[in-house]
Amino acid sequence: VLQQDFVLHQQEFVLHQQAFVLHQQFFVLQQDFVLHQQDFVLRQQDFVLHPQDFVLRQQDFVLHRQQHLLVQQLDLRVHQQQCFEAHPPYSALIPLLRRKAGLLI
Secondary structure (H helix, E strand, O other): OHHHHHHHHHHHHHHHHHHHHHHHHHHHHHHHHHHHHHHHHHHHHHHHHHHHHHHHHHHHHHHHHHHHHHHHHHHHHHHHHHHHHHOHHHHHHHHHHHHHOOOOO
């Protein structure tokens, strides 16, 4: 009787251990499910942010292009001014051209 009782207790202990393992596995599966949900939410946010990022990159490209064109215009004007100042016949025409344009200086 004692030996049967001991065997039953051992079997009960094994069943408890198996139940504990199953609970641990279930807990791990719950954590995995939560991580999958978080991943899904992050992918949704990424999907929303991608078009916004694309628009911002386009705007950035346009602004850089405008800046480049402005720098080119400024360089051209500086070059023209230097050419006028470097050649006296042209620099003598500047007041005449301004008068004709109505810019009396």
